[in-house]
Amino acid sequence: MEAASATGVLGHLGLLEVQARSRKTQPQQRSRVKELKAKVEALRIQRDQLKAEMETHKNLQKLRASMDKQCTNEEEEEEMDEESENSQLLRLMARHTQLKDLLHAHHVIGGYNIMKTRQGKAVCVSLATAYEGVFLETFNLEIDLKTMRIIRHNIPPYIPLNSLAEQSNLQTNLRTFLDTLSQHLNAFSGRKQQLKLVKELHKSVEVMESNVLCSILVLMFTVPREKTAVLCTLDYTDHTRCLPTRVHFDSEDKALPDSPEWKNNCSLLMETPVHKALIAMRKMKNIV
Known part of the structure; x- marks a missing residue:
């Protein structure tokens, strides 16, 4: 009797264990099923989005081709109602991409x-x-x-x-x-503008010579105290710059070009636009 009783108890315990395992497995299976269903639904949504994008891209290509040719294809207009919101949106998108392409080309060059x-x-x-x-x-x-x-x-x-x-x-x-x-x-254009400003701002400075490229400029200065005339030649041999590569002074006073004062003027004219350099030279009372 005791052995049979023990066997019955063990059997009952085994049955309870099986039932407990079954109860644990069922929620896991249900959870897995829900997860798979959600994944399937997400893939369907993704598929629908890709289809919509492909269709949009196809329509955009048609509209872009029509815009580039600057004409309207009557068959395409029949397929797409101009007054519909979708059509208007697509046209705006097509114009947007067209402008982006132009901006890219603008950047490239x-x-x-x-x-x-x-x-x-x-x-x-x-x-x-x-x-x-x-x-x-x-x-x-x-x-x-x-x-x-x-x-x-x-x-x-x-x-x-x-x-x-x-x-x-x-x-x-x-x-x-x-x-x-x-x-x-x-x-x-910069050299030409400087010449224009010299004529406008410095009436006492006489422009003796200039060429069409404005690569040679010869100016006549007057020294205030001695009233000595100084001929200044600006040579712009580098045609990619607005500043001269050589400055040369000629004067009856042979010592004048080599004086510290006029050596400083030479450096000023080589490093500063001529109309601004003349303002500085006038302030220092080197010219009238």
């Missing part, structure tokens, strides 16, 4: 303004010049995209455009070419 010409077969690049924060002239050149050759331009003939183009490979170094050309144009 160094921030120069560009515009498509000849139905997209060429581009017109605008190079604005400025001096001391004042915008001056704007120059333009049109480049054929197939041959990468300059078709038309309004660059002054005394700027070595062809030489600069030959030195740079426009196929691979367009930005380098534009940067170098911009340096020449800005320096030329």
Whole structure:
């Protein structure tokens, strides 16, 4: 009787253990099922989003092509109602991506303004010049995209455009070419602006000579005390800069150019824009 009783107890305990395990397993299985269902739902949502993006991208490509050609395809208009909110949104998105592409191109060529010409077969690049924060002239050149050759331009003939183009490979170094050309144009405009300011601000200084490139400037000064005339030649041999590379004085007073006072004037003219240097020389009473 005792053995049978012990067996019954052990059997009962075993049954309870099995039931306990079963109760633990069922929540785990239910949790796993919920997790898998959630994953399936997330994948479905992702699939639907990808389908929507593909459709949007397809429509954007159609709209971009239509904008680039600057014409409207009647069949595409039938497929997409212009008055619908979706159509308007897509058009805004297409315009946004188009502007992003233009900004990227703008950055690639160094921030120069560009515009498509000849139905997209060429581009017109605008190079604005400025001096001391004042915008001056704007120059333009049109480049054929197939041959990468300059078709038309309004660059002054005394700027070595062809030489600069030959030195740079426009196929691979367009930005380098534009940067170098911009340096020449800005320096030329800066020198021309300095000459203009000299004439406006310094009536007592006589401009004896200058050339079209403003690379040579000859001025006549008058020394206050002796009333001696001094001929000053400014030579701008580096055409990418607004400052002279050589300053030379001629005077009846042969000792004057070698005096400390005029050596200082020479350094001032080489390191400072000429119209500003003349203001300083007048304040020091070196010239009238």
